[in-house]
Amino acid sequence: MTPPGAKNNARTPPSMHMLCHQAPVIPVLTITDLAHAVPLAEALVAGGLPVLEVTLRTPAALQAISLMARVPGVTIGAGTVLNPNNAREAHRAGATFAVSPGATHPLIDCCEDLGLPLLPGAASATEIMQLIDRGFDLMKFFPAAATGGAAALQSFGGPLSQVHFCPTGGISQDSAKDYLALPNVACVGGSWVAPTKMVQDERWGEIRQLAHLARQLENGRHRANGTDRHKSDSK
Ligand SMILES: O=C[C@H](O)COP(=O)(O)O
Numbered sequence: 001m002t003p004p005g006a007k008n009n010a011r012t013p014p015s016m017h018m019l020c021h022q023a024p025v026i027p028v029l030t031i032t033d034l035a036h037a038v039p040l041a042e043a044l045v046a047g048g049l050p051v052l053e054v055t056l057r058t059p060a061a062l063q064a065i066s067l068m069a070r071v072p073g074v075t076i077g078a079g080t081v082l083n084p085n086n087a088r089e090a091h092r093a094g095a096t097f098a099v100s101p102g103a104t105h106p107l108i109d110c111c112e113d114l115g116l117p118l119l120p121g122a123a124s125a126t127e128i129m130q131l132i133d134r135g136f137d138l139m140k141f142f143p144a145a146a147t148g149g150a151a152a153l154q155s156f157g158g159p160l161s162q163v164h165f166c167p168t169g170g171i172s173q174d175s176a177k178d179y180l181a182l183p184n185v186a187c188v189g190g191s192w193v194a195p196t197k198m199v200q201d202e203r204w205g206e207i208r209q210l211a212h213l214a215r216q217l218e219n220g221r222h223r224a225n226g227t228d229r230h231k232s233d234s235k
């Protein structure tokens with residue numbers, strides 16, 4: 001239910017749908033060393049994953065977003081956006097979308113004011129319904145594996161079929177297939193394409209390979225979730 005005082009005009013903008021349909025996987029990145037930001041983004045985009053989420057969990061995150069935003073072909077978003085201040089900082093740094101593990105009305109209102117597309121998180125039918133009330137039809141499902149995985153999303157697809165999801169949390173190259181086969185999954189998010197040790201060791205070629213494998217998950221994506229769908233979303 002929209003509480004008194006909360007604005008009513010938030011919604012999932014068409015651009016957020018388009019981002020989620022650009023590639024089957026959005027890498028979720030936590031950057032500790034700023035020197036890794038650009039080569040990491042280059043490796044991921046070269047492997048076929050152009051939409052990246054940098055979590056605001058490290059002191060380097062905002063500067064990393066600014067640097068990665070300038071890498072050709074990359075669309076950069078901020079993750080772990082928990083409150084209006086996080087949203088404003090991410091927007092100022094150059095993030096073109098925001099991702100949150102949950103959702104609050106102040107965060108939704110702030111992103112709406114900034115014109116910053118938001119992918120809000122939900123993990124239960126009630127949370128999904130509250131976001132539908134705020135106008136959203138595309139959400140993060142977090143923590144995906146721990147909250148019932150693909151089976152839970154399949155069940156939500158019955159009563160809440162108007163909503164599409166980007167499940168994130170505990171997803172691997174293997175389990176991603178089960179999610180992407182569902183008609184209500186737009187894409188999945190995950191850190192497996194940029195493992196911490198591989199980033200620390202600057203093994204960019206291997207990360208590009210992981211991204212390339214993840215891109216191939218496109219082949220098992222549900223037909224309604226292919227690149228054709230976003231054309232109708234953006235009308
Ligand atoms: O906190 C979780 C991140 O959003 C991504 O989850 P993951 O590391 O399990 O892929």
Ligand SMILES: CC(=O)C(=O)O
Nearest residue numbers: 055079080099100101
């Ligand atoms: C986990 C998550 O949803 C985030 O960091 O944005």
